Amino acid sequence: MRGMPPQDKPELTVTGDAGHDEINLNRLMFVVAANRVPETAVGWEKSVTIDALGPIRIRCTAGRDNVVPHGIDNDIVVGLVNVYVQQGMPDDGRVTVTVAELLRASGLSKNGRVYREVRESLLRLSDTKYDFSKSWYDAEQQTWLDEEGFRLILQYRFLNPQTGDTLRGQFKAETTVQLTLASLLTRSIRAGHLRPLDLAFYSELSQPMVRTLYRLLREQSFGADGRPVHVFSISVRAWAIHLGHHDTRIDLVRRALKPAHAELMGKGFLKDVTYSGRGEAQSVTYEFADNLQPPPDAELVGLLAQRGVTMPAATKLAVQYSRAQIVQACESFDALLRSGYAAKSRGGLLTDMLRSPSKYVPREELLPVQRPLPRAARAGPADEEMPATPEARARTAEFLLSKGRTPHPDHRRRILLDLFVTGAINAQELTLVGSAEDPDALVMSWVARRQVQRRDEAPSTDS
Known part of the structure; x- marks a missing residue:
């Protein structure tokens, strides 16, 4: 039996540049976490259980003369989701973006080597087919899909920025990419099946393996009731399969994960990582840092954003202030505008009313007694x-x-x-x-x- 759908797990607070993470893509791990794969890696299958939501069953088949998506491809997937949201979530799934813009949305730095890797990544993602069973959650219909198959990128074109013609040479920062994303993915994004992603923190992580592990663990850092959990434990073999190390010895899996564990502890996301058991029976336990904050209330974020506060700022304020404080500030803000006050910046005014409420004590005729905002x-x-x-x-x-x-x-x-x-x-x-x-x-x-x-x-x- 399946547990609650994944959107019932709230998210960590956004503290930097606001990005987005589509929940299915993150939880199901369509991309092998390793930086490199052998030339013989043309497909894989996995049936593994990592949480209370039930088993994950996926088959990946790379295109002819290609290998399965891996490494930086996970970052490019993050970038494609962010670009699609930034461009207004068009119904046809089509987006147009420069390579520099895609890198920024992916949390990656610009350089010639990365430009080449972006091209190779997009070709892999467009050439790979995924088939899965009862693993993808359809947020629009609020149900788990029985059987489904898709390619993440349906169509693509790489254009020369000077002439607009199809690109013949290598990628540059200004190279234009036109592509169409799978309708299965775009429907999920439009249905709001997203997590906030702090791109500033994400971009500081050194390697694709570290960034992938961070996103996977972040999904497990809150329980089904929405409260932060202190630890997450999983079989090392199940974890290895999920990350794409299907036939790797346990000792080599531990060796591959060690640098990522050290970096996530050094960055303050993890407090500790411990192993227990022996051989194939080993499990790994992640202890999360104590400073992980509970998620912001979506309703409070909406109240602030509706009144002109930017989304990242609204997310922060919804965590910093209580419901009563935010509701009172919104009521005072609405009353002040009804009185004819012309605010130069509506978002700035409301933020100041939250931080310094004593400056905005209303006169009785301007702010009659009202019931709380429903x-x-x-x-x-x-x-x-x-x-x-x-x-x-x-x-x-x-x-x-x-x-x-x-x-x-x-x-x-x-x-x-x-x-x-x-x-x-x-x-x-x-x-x-x-x-x-x-x-x-x-x-x-x-x-x-x-x-x-x-x-x-x-x-x-x-x-």
């Missing part, structure tokens, strides 16, 4: 008069969206319609999203909030 699904008086049928709400949403000064792109408009029709956001939120500093980040926070609400309201069943 969840979006139980919004204020404007929604109490909204028509009850989905068709009527859809017509209302279309009318409100048509009144915006700037049209929303198709992907955002579709998500907003769905959120409004299902009662996940109210009319005020629908009309204000266009004025947010980062509308897509705000919409993603609402999607995450709805998932949390659905999980809390759903009866406990096994998938």
Whole structure:
């Protein structure tokens, strides 16, 4: 029986550059963690259990005259997810990006050697087919897929930046890459099946193995109840299989992991790593650092982002301040704007109101006594008069969206319609999203909030 879906595991706090990590790609480990693989590595299969979510069953088949994805390919996958989000999550999955931009989104530094590796990585990822069984979680349908197969990159073109023609030579920083991502992946991203990723910390890690291990362990650093766990233990053999060391001796697995363990302890992510048992019965236990913080409340992040606070800043503030403080600051902020106050920076004003609330003690006529801000699904008086049928709400949403000064792109408009029709956001939120500093980040926070609400309201069943 399967455990709870992976989005029920909250994430570490984002403390640096905000990035994204698609949960399925991270948990299932489609890319061998080793920096190099032999020329004979043209495929692999694994059936392994690493957590309470059930077994992972995947078959990887490299394309003709190629080897399976490995090493830096994991970083490029991270970059592709970030680029897709940054470019507005287009429905057709198509993105256009320079090599320099892709490296930045992947947390990698620019140099000639890496440019060559990026090209080789994209060719491997586009040429490799994956087949899996009951392992990919469909966040849109909230179910585990029985059988599925896909290629991560469906189509690609490499263009000369000067002429726009198909590239004949080597990659450079300004080389343009046009590609189409698999619909299975893009649907998952649009459904909000993501984790925040601190790209500043991620980019400081020295090797693909270290970065891969960090992402995998980070997924296990919180329990199913959302609270940080102190330790994570797993069979060394199961861990080796999951990382791609399928037939490697246990002592060689330990030797390969040793530098990564040392670096993650030196960076303050791990407190200790210990082994127990002998031979094939060995297990490894990871002890996480005590300073790992609980995840931010998605609803509080949304309240701040809606009022102009950038997504990274909203994430930090949602951890630093209590629910009561944030709700009070948002109420005072709304009242101040209703009074006619013209804020030069709405996000800056709200941040200052959180940090220095005594500077904004309201006059009685400006801030009448109000009930606490409710969840979006139980919004204020404007929604109490909204028509009850989905068709009527859809017509209302279309009318409100048509009144915006700037049209929303198709992907955002579709998500907003769905959120409004299902009662996940109210009319005020629908009309204000266009004025947010980062509308897509705000919409993603609402999607995450709805998932949390659905999980809390759903009866406990096994998938």
